[in-house]
Amino acid sequence: MTRLVGALDRAYGYYADTTGRTPALNKSLNGRDTVAEVPHTCGAGCGYLGSTGIEVQTDYFESMYREVAQNDRYSQIPFYELGRNFWFWSPQLEFKPPEQDPVITGFAVWMRFRSMAAAGVNGAPFNGVPFSTFASQVAGLASQYEADPSLTFAQTLAQGKSPGAYGGTDFWASLMMQLARRHGGQEFVTQFWHSVAYLPAATSTAGAVANWVKAASYAAGVDLKPVFYQRWGFPRPDGSVTERPPANAVPEPTVAPATRPVGTNADGRQQIFLIGSDSQLYTKYQVQLNGGWSGWTSFGGSWPASDAIGAGHNLDGRQEIYLVGNDHQLYTKYQTQVNGGWSGWVSLGGWWPNTDSIGVGMSPDGRQRLYLIGYDHTLYVKYQTRVNGPWSDWASLGGRAPNADAVGVGRNADGREEVYLVGFDDRLWTKVERPRNAGWSQWFPLPGLWPNGDAVGVGQNADGRQELYLIGTDSRLYTQSQTSPNGFWSTSWSSLEGSWRTTDSIGVGQNADARQEIYLVGNDGVPYTKYQTAVNGGWSPSWISFGGSWPAQ
Structure with missing residues (x-):
């Protein structure tokens, strides 16, 4: 019994850590969740939805006890029922009638496997099938569906059915297994469940699928709409359905290269930074003002491929860059002299998502500021306590934003900083400093x-007007600028064309003559640039390739 209770404690801890929540107290003993042996319940076992309390029928409880005592194998029943206790997201994800819902039970099906693995236990046979075989059968349902384009959402999940053995709940679990396997494992699982709570309630099954897509894309750090709406043929938000092509016609989206920040040396030469497919950090810089570029130089290290790079500079002109490491700490590296060499990496600590974006700004008196979104989806700021000096603690600026989101940081002509985020509602939000150090405005x-x-992406024209850059749902790059320095924004966006990943990042720099220049990596893995042809003016007619396939070797 001690071994059984210890395993369930570890599984409970896994559920709590992964979901970021704990069940409401219902059936409990001394504040703890209970597993009760009872003569009758709603099945072999029964767990209360969203609250504590599990019941196991006597015959199954005794069998569970014998398996642990005699074979050190654990029945899946209580691990599955913990998935009922830890269910909190019906408004966002539950399918609506007339479709049958596979999600609520599918969560318990999926998380049973993950919690048992986290608890370090061997599963007992399931209905006579070895547990490892049973798990493989469930995991294989997604591949069976992808292999047969004639199968549809309406024939399977909507009717509570799978493309093979078992039912729709197992099929839903299998799809989540596949997504987690392809897009980050436990990090994907944690990010998925942490993000769902911030999504709106769905009023239809198509709306629930849309929330599923948003949470999965957020957790993966890539846009998974092609997988859901094309490869799988699931209903779009408007209810329309695309006929499924062969699965290999819709490639699996991959993590976009890390954010391309653009720094500027004290003498005005631009410098860009990229993380390569070998996980090393690379840099490339202009060899003359407004002019040509060097080759790529490695700064080494091993960084998450989805990582973002923040680029800033000290008041004395020395550049400084920032990354979140595989250990989730924030690191910095800085030039040791103006236009010169670089220091080693220095930890600034913390615990941050390594899909996070790092916004870098500067106060009117020349102290750098850093902006990151925490695991709680709140925007935080940290600043140098003196020019070129040490750092403050982190302070919250509030808000609710995906932590795979990029933080745009701009500066008005009068020196007031302004930050930008795309929220869970897909709207662009901004918050601006008030004059005379009077804090920050509300989000609008x-x-x-x-x-x-x-x-x-945030740039600034020579006349002081900020300019914004975002990639639209149609994959084009769009821009708009303030109508006057320190002023309002226009109500329309202008297209700068191209076809870019919506998870791609935008580097914005400024040449020594104040013409803006923007940088993106294309779907072909090649870095491209486009620049203003005149100060405050129009743009070069086409995107210019830096050549090769990234990273340049």
Whole structure:
């Protein structure tokens, strides 16, 4: 019994850590969840939805006890029922009539496997089938569906059916197994469930699927709409359905290269930074003002491929860059002299999502500021306590934003900083410093709807007007600028064309003559640039390739 209770404690801890929540107290003993042996219940076992309390029928309880005592194998029943206790997301994800809902029970089906693995236990046979075989059968349902394009959402999940053995709940669990396997494992699982709570309630099954897509895309750090709506043929938000092509016609989206921040040396030469497919950080810089570029140089290290890079500079002109490491700490590296060499990496600590974006700004008196979105989806700021000096603690600026989102940081002509985020509602939000160090404004929206894993690029024209850059749902790059320095924004966006990943990041720099220049990596893995042809003016007619396939070797 001690072994059984210890395993369930570990599984409970896994559920709590993964979901970020605990069940409401219902059936409990000394404040703990209870597993009660009872002569009759709603099945072999029964767990209360969203609250504590599990009941196991006597015959199954005694069998469960014998398996642990004699074979050190654990029945899946209480681990599954914990998935009932830890269910909190019916408004966002439950399918609506007339479709049958596979999600609530599918959560318990899926998380049973993960919680047992986290508890470090061997599963007992399931209905006579070895547990490992049973798990493989469930995991294989997604591949069976993908292999047969004649199968549809309406024939399977909507009717509580699977493309093979078992039912629709197992099929839903299998799809989540596949997504987690392809897009980050436990990190995907944690990010998925943490993000769902911030999504709106769905009023239809298509709306529930849309929330599923948003949470999965957020957790994966890539846009998974092609997987859901094309490869799988699930209903779009308007209810329309696309006929399924062969699965290999819709490639699996991959994590976009890390954010391309653009730094500027004290002498005005631009410098860009990228994380390569080998996980090393690379840099490339202009060899002359407004001019040509060097080759790529490695800064080494091993960084998450989905990581973002923040680029800033100290008041004395020395550049400084920032990344979140595989250990979730924030790191910095800085030039040791103006236009010169670089220091080693220095930890600034913390615990941050390594899909996070790092916004870098500067106060009017020349102290750098850093902006990151925490695991609680709140925007935080940290600043140098003196020019070129040490750092403050983190302070909250509030808000609710995906932590795979990019933080745009701009500066008004009068020196007031302004930050930008795309929220869970797909709207672009901004918050601006008040004059005379009087704190920050409230968040307010700007026009348009954007992918909520989108990057926000912020530049500044020579006349002081800020300019914003975002990639639209149609994969084009869009821009708009303030109508006057320190002023309002126009109500329309202008297209700069191209076809870009909506999870791609936008680098914005400025040449020594104050002409803006923007940088993106294309679907072909090649970095491209486009620049203003005149100060405050129009743009070069086409995107210019930096050549090769990234990373340049």
